[in-house]
Amino acid sequence: MRLRLTALLLPLCACGNGALPPPAILSIDPAEMVACEGATVIVGVDAVLPTRFDYSQSAASANPDIALRIGDVPVGSGKYVPGGLLTAAVPPVFSPGNYDVGLRLSDGRPEAILPAAFTVRPNPYPDRYLLDFVPDQTQAQPFDITIRAQGTNAPVYKCTVALSSDRGSISPRASGNFQQGVRTERVTIDRSFPAVVITVRDDGGRVGSSNSFRVGP
């Protein structure tokens, strides 16, 4: 009984802790991505939401708004998820490097930061690109070109390349992501020319060109 009383009184007398605990980031998984690929990560947080107990109304509320960031880029839905495992899509906008992960609640408590917790790895560029044979085409009519990465990293290359033509204008100007080193892209040349060559170029300056083909009116 005496111990119980002491146990009761001691915490009561430990006054002064009127603030809620600051949030904490426990984990991020996966903790890295390839720069050009983007990723979907799960961030584990230990956070007490801004909670309100109104005893007069016998009611309780909690504000689920949160701000999750990687580097300076906001990620996630902006809402807390019961259990504290937040899912966030990371866009492929990062340069290679290590980035802080931050979490801020809506009531102004200090931001939780997990320093250098997320790594962006460089893109695994191939040595060069080859384009399959392109037959003669008609102006403004879409046609497919197939681009093949060549070299050591070719099978794992998933990035994009820029598209250009030496005559007329080609659209789109960039390809979609490669799949296992191959990308088939539907393109259009706007005007007719007797000989046109399409060139692809990645961020690292590696290039590849098609054969010369005719674009008829």
Next chain:
Amino acid sequence: MRRAWPTLVLLCSAGAFAEELQISFQPPFVLLGSGATVSVAVRLPRSDARLGSAVNAGTLQALDGPDAFERHFLWTPPGTRSPMTALLVFWIEERGSPPEVSLARIPLVGRTNLEIHTEPSAQVRVEVAGASFGPAQADKRGRAEVPIDVPPGIQTVQVVAQAHGRLRTRNSPLDVPKSSTLAIAFSPQPLVRGEPGWLIVARPEAWDPAQLEVDLSGGRLGVPSYAAGRTLFPVVPDKPATELTAKASLRSDRIDRAEVTAAISPSVGEAPSRIARFSASASAGGFYAGGSNAGAALAVDGSYSLPAADGRFTLELELGFRNASLSAPVTGLGSVHSSVTAMSIEAALRVLFFERGPWAVHGRVGGGVLPFRVSARSSFQPPFTQSGLAPEGFASAQVGYRFRTFELFAELRGGIAPAKTSTLDAQLGGLLLALGARYQIQ
């Protein structure tokens, strides 16, 4: 239920004694040896009057009165069988003012067998104060016994004997043992050093003031004032004296003598008053302030009655415990449960408003702080706790019932004690009802 007092009502007044006391008693006289007692009621001019009393014979026992304006007593006659007049003396004690003295006289009637010597075989009867006793027939030697009731103050009776057609009347003296008729008392009771005091001397019949002889040891007598049946002497205790003893007698009748002794209590400030005392109490109950602002309330209390104002004011220090809890859903997230636990540390002033017999009504006002702790757990986020400090102010009423050194009481309290943090908005005051027990330590 209130008793009727149909018998003898005395409105006592006398010149210098301005305020009247209405005294009534039942029965109007007592036959000594009958075992009868007398119920006495004294009507007060105001409810807070302090009533003093003294008697010249018998004992006076205070009883509970029906209200604050009336005091009841039971007077038991003395063991003597001699007729006399019992004198009941009542007065109002007003601090610093002469007591207002009122008297009630109860005739005590003695019963005896009167032995008469007359002619043989005479028919005898006895006239006593207008009442006739007998007849009885004398024996062959002329002796007869007639039982008679003798009221106080009767010294002779008339014996009427009839024999051989002749009627003979003669006065016969009674041998009534005399006892003192003086009543004597000090006022106030007890005497307080440095404050005015008086000696009251009273007698059933009026007397010549010059006949009164008073000897006071431990102090000095002032100039007396006289009224019918009583005399009032101012008294001033000597500095080293701790008690006063007064002896009063009548020069004309040395049997009429009385003595009284009274203690002298220290003056206020000279020493702690006899009414200063400590007490401790414990109480348990609950509070409600709307919604989920409800829960248990426990308290322990130490108190000190201030010497001033007859101990009506008491300072109290209270340590208590209160608890409330709340469970509620949170939209889109789950549910939460929180509880608030507080310890109250409060000071209060308790005032005695009303007291009759074992019952007492107190009022309390006070305030303090409640260090509290709110803890929460939920289905969607980690548990957490917060601490805070809530101020409280309250007023309450207590009804108590005393027996010996214990007092059981019920308290109804109204208070304000907002407990707030960044997450909490609670009220630990509201209405609080508790039952408790108080123990008088000193």
